[in-house]
Amino acid sequence: MAQFITSLLCAVKAALFLLCAQVQSQLTEAGSVVVRYDDPLIYYNGRWDDEPETWWTSSGFKINVQNLSNLTLNLGPYTSNPVLLGVSINYGNFTGFNATQGANVIPLGDLTYASDAVVRINSVGWQDNHMNLESIELNAGANLLPYRPSHIAFQFIGDSLSAGQYLPLGVDQAWPFLVSEYFRGEHNIQAQPGIALSDIDSYGNIHGMSFQFFQTEDTQYYYDPLHNYTTPWNFKRDYPAATHVVLTLCSSSSRTYCRCVVHKTYINFLENIRIIYPVQPLFIILPWGWPNPEGPPSPYYVGTYQQVVNHHDVYPSNLHPTIQGHQKVAGYFESWLEEWGMVAEGR
Template sequence: MTTINHDHPLIYYHGRWDSSPGTWWAGSGFKINALNLHSLIVILGEHTTAPCAPIAVSVDNSEFFTMNASAGAHYIPLPESTKATPSVVRINVEGWQNNRIHLDSIMYNSSKDAILLPYRPSKLAFQFIGDSLSAGQFLPLGVNQAWPFIVGERYKAEHRINAQPGATLTDIVSYGNVHGVSYQYFRTEDTGFYYTSDHNFTTPWNFSRDRPSATHIVIHIGANDASQGITGDQFVQVYSDFLERLRKVYPKQPIFIFTPWGWPNEDAPTYYYYPGQYEKIVNTRKAKGDKNIFLVDTIGWVGMSDVYSDNKHPNVEGHQNIANHFTAWLENWGLSP
């Protein structure tokens, strides 16, 4: 067997990893590309979530399957077809919390017959920013069943999902989050850092590590701000300031601002928070000369059959429905899968 350490240049990391290296945020992971691969073992270190962190594995664009990973060695099952052609193995954390894996090393069959190759990322890269409605909270397979992940897969794109359940955009304490997304998005760690004894601090995220840089930015946020009593005027100001900071990272990329699809009700109309405020946010940017910002009107995308009745978050079918709507919107905008 051949062993490569976590710092091997042919391991392609995506999402947010700290220096250990360990994952933060749902969907973070890595990819490897190899020829004649027929044995693969991933060895995880001590900072992996105990007792385990669910990970999703895909080989050559197969459907992802779930493994419960803990510190130690994990044999990754491979199909017979990997022995003859170059094979890409993709691994990411599924969970919206307790989702840290600490990569120590990777073992594969002897370098005499297996050859590690560069992974060539897609030129299309989505950056999704949000809260529980984008992170896959309550879904059986977590973020891998969430609409951002589905959209990224349909476009065969690189996709990064920085979504924090319970978090506001405003930088306040909210549902166990000690910071809002307007702060946390620019950090390596998600807000779980606060509860992690071996890593209870934050570090700035180096956006040059995103390879390639995001080509399209998608934002759906605000439900928790409304729940925490942030007024419409306050929300518009926070969102506008956040977009100013984003433009320093992504000066020309299209930014898609979702309106709320709201909270459906059995016996009452759907509740939409901050009516008219998202339009104001987008129009203010356009008035400043930003020609690459777009409002995505999601009203009517989600009904009672699309959500869990006890918490109103999208269910599996609901996330698929949202992905269908957004894919159709993007196609109409001019971006085809």
């Protein structure tokens, strides 16, 4: 009896082996290699929920592929219709691509990348920026390799002036993204137009950044019938952990605050951030103030931001910067960081 059971098990194993071989053969004949969303060789950045679906602008992923000639994104039902994606091959400039639910063939040009090809894809919109990744389909013969992240990792925290509102390619043309690209670093950008610092309703944001930064979702969750709740973000999912933290806040709803509220709220916010980033340098960039057609901008809360720093030792008609304006801001900050001692990562 035992011998019969052993023989039966061997026969079942052999049949399963043949079935797997047939399936693999069919996949090869179909001319594609399918990579599921949970493949450990996909390097995610930004904030994704369990669907997985992106939240916050610039959330995306990176893959390193050998023998790449075709790439298709299969996106699920939680994808914005459409969602504007930024696509970069081998650290080249990002180009825009409108993707929708279903299969999306990503343009790679006429080249076949026999050696390693790093593909970076992110959601660039300041709203309608949900990418629900189900799988990535590559050409037959493609081989997924580990992605090597930079040792420099920025965490940017801001509002519309950091989110790239009104720019054609959204956050990919905004100064935080440009600074990260300049230093060849990784980045997360938690920036939402109209958001206040305090946890108050501001321009449709029902929470302030002092609350929302610690959540997986940005403030769009409130208007999403499929996902109208928040979940705390697990900062251990940020890999690598941020090495530099940059804050630019309070340009939205500044007139609703008194100085004492700004000072106290900012201090408390930084104390909570310090729990997550105990040794990383914090950079506080002052908003450039209310526009003035007859002279320089009027600054917000003169002296208040300097008090916060000391405590912690450390356009057009819509009043937002143009593409050239963001480049100018990025250039100033890049020069400042280089004088401070930062050196771009080599690749």
